[in-house]
Structure formats: C-alpha cells, structure tokens
Amino acid sequence: MSLLTVLLQLSTLVSTENTSSSLSSSSSLTSKSSSPSSSSKMHTPETRTLATFVESVNCRNDDINLALDLSLKPRDLNSLGGSFNINCQSWIELTIPDDVRTTVEIPFATPNQFPNNGPPSLMMTINGRYAGDSGVQMDTGSTGITIGKGTWVQWFNGNWSEAVKYERGWKFLSSSKKLYSGHWVPTTLIFHGKSKDGTRTDLLKAVVPVLVFDTYYICPKFTNDQGSVCTAPTDQKTGNVTGLYMGVGFGREQDGMVMCTPDKNPLLNIYEVNGQNVMGPNNTTKYHLGYIVRSNSIVWGLTSTNINGFRWVSLQKQPNATDYRDWAMANLQVSINNGKFRNGSILADTGITQMYLSSPDVPKPIPPSYKINLKVPDVQGSLAGYIVTAKRAGGNATAESSIPGTAPAYVGATNTAGIVSGPGGGVYERVFVNTGSRFWNGFEAAFDAAGGHWGVLKKTDS
Known part of the structure; x- marks a missing residue:
C-alpha cells in the first residue's frame, strides 16, 4: 500500500x-x-x-x-508535498460515558487458590442445578462451558436423548492436547454471589450452548480438519465421562477451537443482571459489554470508574468474523536472550500455572537458563513489560520474573523455526506466549468485547 x-x-x-x-x-x-x-x-x-x-x-x-x-x-x-506526521502509539485511551453504570463483581468461590495454585472458580447454577460451593473452574484460555455426559446426566438433570438432537461439536485444548467431542446443548446459567449473611444471591443469568461431551481423547497430532474425531489418539474414553469447566477467553478459534465463537461465551450472552432483564430494544439499562479479571474476582460490565488506570490496545477481528464480538488475541513482542523482538500473540491464561512459549528463537537444546523479554503490545508502547528467566536443573524446571509473583511454575518452550505450527495449519514460525495464571499477581486484565480492546493495569505494592 x-x-x-x-x-x-x-x-x-x-x-x-x-x-x-x-x-x-x-x-x-x-x-x-x-x-x-x-x-x-x-x-x-x-x-x-x-x-x-x-x-x-x-x-x-x-x-x-x-x-x-x-x-x-x-x-x-x-x-501534497513535504512531510506530515501522525504521532501513532500502540496504546489508546478507552473512555466510557458516565451514565453507563451497570456492572457486577463476581467473587471467586475458592479464595487463595488463584493465581498461584490453580484456576479460579465461580459459584453457578447450570440447567437448574447448583454446581456446589467449590464452584466451576473459569478458564480464559478457552471459550464455552464443557461438561461430561456423566456429569450432565447425573448432576445437572440433563437428558442425553435430547442432547444428541443438537449439533455435534468439539473443543481442542492445544496446551494439554485434549479433544472433547459431544453436542452443543442450549442451557441456562446463573452466576452467584453471597450476601453478608452467607445467603446465595443471583447476579447474572445467561443462555448459551454448552458442549456436553461423551468422548474424550488425548490427540497430540490434532488438526481442525479432523473435527470431532481424533485420527491418532494416545488415550480415549467414551460413555458416561465426567468433567466440568468454563471458558471465557477470546480469540481462541485458531487454536483448535473453531466452534468456540462468542455465542458460546457465557459472559458475552447475559440477559439478566441483578434481577433485571437487559435485553431488547426498549431496555433502559446501559452497560458496556466486557469484563475485568482480577486476582480475587471477575467484574462484568465496563464503566468509566472500573477501567480507571487501565491502558488499552486495539484488537483485530478474527478472520472471517461474522460476530461483532469476535476478536483475535492481543499482540506482544518477545525477545529471547537479548535477541531481536519478534511480533506474536499473547494469551493471559487463568487455567494453568506454567508458561508456554513458541518462537523460532527458542534455544536448541534448551540451556540451564535463558531470558524471555515480554513487551505488550510492543517495545514502543509497552503496557505490561517484564522479563522471565527460565531455569532447568536436571529434571527440575523453574522460573523467575522481574516482577515479583509473576514467575510461572515453569516454562514449556517450542522452537518453531522452519515449521508450520498450530492445529489448523497454524502460523509459519509461530510466536506465541501463554503467560500462565501468575500474570495476575502483577496485573489486572480487561476485555472490551463491544469495541475490541484489551486492557492492562499494573498493580502497585500498596
């Protein structure tokens, strides 16, 4: 151009x-x-x-x-002649009208578990049955609720003969190589909080298709053209399999979740807030669709107050997106061992404590120690810059970080030089960083689903 x-x-x-x-x-x-x-x-x-x-x-x-x-x-x-300048930085200022005030904070059900020791959980009712005080695991690394057939029938009052009437579908988790195959069943969900006297309260209600799976694979060589069936599984279970977790991430389609579009994300399909219906053209309740992930809660609905202090980057639309809420992952630049910075994608993932790194610059063989310099979104306008030092002694892998608390449990690294990576054909010499959950010890992260922005707030020591 x-x-x-x-x-x-x-x-x-x-x-x-x-x-x-x-x-x-x-x-x-x-x-x-x-x-x-x-x-x-x-x-x-x-x-x-x-x-x-x-x-x-x-x-x-x-x-x-x-x-x-x-x-x-x-x-x-x-x-025109001469030189004209646009002073173009990588981050922008997102502002929301003061009369947009609808927001709900949903506390995590298991305090002190996230972000150091595992994913957070939310108290929920699914298909009319309360999931229990331990809550439902919340994962920003995937999209949509996934429930095993056994769990669906035995706990959530599900009818399998009705479930099979709905679209056959699947979800693949690229980090763990797990492929879930089942049916997308429309389901009503309720997000809960607790009042001061301990009584359970209803905060948000949504209706979304949930993936009720009857087959589970470990599928190391999955590609999207395999669909719901793994052609070379190393493990497989069928029948009344159990399991339950909820994905609320964005931009996950290219990683084997082509069916995990925004219509499957519970937080993007809310129809009732604090007992008031927020759908329909005559609705007077004003809200800005998006949410903030904190170390002890998730906040639904962005306002001028709760986004104060965040810095934002624009997101690109997903390829062939037909949904206005369908945004790709945020950008970052990463340098390894003081090498050049390469453009890539970042996933701030609540579901795992380790970090995953893909780059053609990953050392081969992996040395006892190497540095990973992360800049979000880039060197010129870094919102969330920090350095992770990956270490390995014998069979023991650990990590350190320049920001206290953000060091992942360990770093799993893949050298992508000269290869096509990713379940759908992927990106040549892919550059990708999954931060792991301990990112939230140093930052808060926000997703503006309506406007297509990702925001980062660096925590202070106070």
Missing part, C-alpha cells in the same frame, strides 16, 4: 464521519485521543475508526511515519 493510498483512505474515513466537533484541523492521532469536554468522555466512532485503520497499516513500525492534515479532502492530496 502506497503512502498516497493510505492518506486517501484515511482522509476519506475522516471526511465521511463529520469529525469537525471532535477532531481539530491539525490534530494528530495520539495515545490519548482528544475527548469531548463533557464528563462522558465518549470514545467517538471517528477516533476509533482512525485508530483501527492506522494500526491496520502497521503504525507500530518505526519506518512508518505518516503525515496527515485531518481537514484535507481527498482531492487535495494530489498536491
């Missing part, structure tokens, strides 16, 4: 959006986008359009230093 083409398209975007009230004739697109003077600080469609487009032409690259007077019309560009 030529510079003139970029300028033409940018100017066309501006001129068709009536930006006179929100963008000055000589303003530059910066990390802190200009806001209206009202207290709402609306992140306007105009600035969001520009931010998304500028990132799509790889504004993060040092060699792209675009120049644009936003008052120009396309016909004026033919006579």
Whole structure:
C-alpha cells in the first residue's frame, strides 16, 4: 500500500464521519485521543475508526511515519508535498460515558487458590442445578462451558436423548492436547454471589450452548480438519465421562477451537443482571459489554470508574468474523536472550500455572537458563513489560520474573523455526506466549468485547 493510498483512505474515513466537533484541523492521532469536554468522555466512532485503520497499516513500525492534515479532502492530496506526521502509539485511551453504570463483581468461590495454585472458580447454577460451593473452574484460555455426559446426566438433570438432537461439536485444548467431542446443548446459567449473611444471591443469568461431551481423547497430532474425531489418539474414553469447566477467553478459534465463537461465551450472552432483564430494544439499562479479571474476582460490565488506570490496545477481528464480538488475541513482542523482538500473540491464561512459549528463537537444546523479554503490545508502547528467566536443573524446571509473583511454575518452550505450527495449519514460525495464571499477581486484565480492546493495569505494592 502506497503512502498516497493510505492518506486517501484515511482522509476519506475522516471526511465521511463529520469529525469537525471532535477532531481539530491539525490534530494528530495520539495515545490519548482528544475527548469531548463533557464528563462522558465518549470514545467517538471517528477516533476509533482512525485508530483501527492506522494500526491496520502497521503504525507500530518505526519506518512508518505518516503525515496527515485531518481537514484535507481527498482531492487535495494530489498536491501534497513535504512531510506530515501522525504521532501513532500502540496504546489508546478507552473512555466510557458516565451514565453507563451497570456492572457486577463476581467473587471467586475458592479464595487463595488463584493465581498461584490453580484456576479460579465461580459459584453457578447450570440447567437448574447448583454446581456446589467449590464452584466451576473459569478458564480464559478457552471459550464455552464443557461438561461430561456423566456429569450432565447425573448432576445437572440433563437428558442425553435430547442432547444428541443438537449439533455435534468439539473443543481442542492445544496446551494439554485434549479433544472433547459431544453436542452443543442450549442451557441456562446463573452466576452467584453471597450476601453478608452467607445467603446465595443471583447476579447474572445467561443462555448459551454448552458442549456436553461423551468422548474424550488425548490427540497430540490434532488438526481442525479432523473435527470431532481424533485420527491418532494416545488415550480415549467414551460413555458416561465426567468433567466440568468454563471458558471465557477470546480469540481462541485458531487454536483448535473453531466452534468456540462468542455465542458460546457465557459472559458475552447475559440477559439478566441483578434481577433485571437487559435485553431488547426498549431496555433502559446501559452497560458496556466486557469484563475485568482480577486476582480475587471477575467484574462484568465496563464503566468509566472500573477501567480507571487501565491502558488499552486495539484488537483485530478474527478472520472471517461474522460476530461483532469476535476478536483475535492481543499482540506482544518477545525477545529471547537479548535477541531481536519478534511480533506474536499473547494469551493471559487463568487455567494453568506454567508458561508456554513458541518462537523460532527458542534455544536448541534448551540451556540451564535463558531470558524471555515480554513487551505488550510492543517495545514502543509497552503496557505490561517484564522479563522471565527460565531455569532447568536436571529434571527440575523453574522460573523467575522481574516482577515479583509473576514467575510461572515453569516454562514449556517450542522452537518453531522452519515449521508450520498450530492445529489448523497454524502460523509459519509461530510466536506465541501463554503467560500462565501468575500474570495476575502483577496485573489486572480487561476485555472490551463491544469495541475490541484489551486492557492492562499494573498493580502497585500498596
């Protein structure tokens, strides 16, 4: 794409959006986008359009230093000369109107378990049956609720003869090589809290298809074209298999979860909040669809108050996305042993305590110690930069981190030089980091499902 083409398209975007009230004739697109003077600080469609487009032409690259007077019309560009600058940083300021106030904090059912010793859990009722005080495991590394046939029938009042009438489906977990095969059964869910006297309360209600599986594989060589059947399993169980967990992650389709689209995410399909229906065109309840993961709770519904302090990056749409909530994983840059920084994807995963690293720069063979420098989203505009030192002594793998508490239990590393990785054909020489759950000792993370942003808040010592 030529510079003139970029300028033409940018100017066309501006001129068709009536930006006179929100963008000055000589303003530059910066990390802190200009806001209206009202207290709402609306992140306007105009600035969001520009931010998304500028990132799509790889504004993060040092060699792209675009120049644009936003008052120009396309016909004026033919006579342009000289240099014009857009001060383009990798992070933006997300603002939400002050009258959008609907938010619910859901406490984790098992205090002190997450993030050091395992995934968090939420108190839930599924298909009319309470799952128990220990809760349902919540995983940001996958999408959708997964329930074994035995658990569904024996605990959640499920009817298997009815379940098989629904679409056959599957979910593959790339880190553990587990393939679940079953049926997507529409189900009502309730998220619970507790009042001061210990009484269970209803916070959120949703209806989503849940994957009720009757077959479970260990499938090391899974590809998406295998679908619900593993062609070369190393282990397999069928029948009244048991199990239960909930995925609330985004951007997971490319990792073997092609069916795990936003319509399967319980937190994106809420119809009732604190007893009030929030669906329908005449609904007066205002909410911003998204959620924040903290070390002791998850917060549904973003507001101008609960996003205070977060810094945000724009997300790209999933390839061939048909759902406005369908966003790809956030970007990062990673350097190994002081080598060059490579572009890749980051998954902040609540489901595991270890870190997984894929890069063509992973040392071969793995040395006793090596450093992994993480920059989210990149070196120029790091929101969450820290260094993990992976160590190995004999058969014992450990790790250290430059931010206390964020060191994973260990690092599992894969050198992707010269190979195509990923269950769907993947990405050539893939660069990918799964942080593991201890990321949340140093940060909070937020997903803006409505606008397509991922936010990070670095915790303080106080």
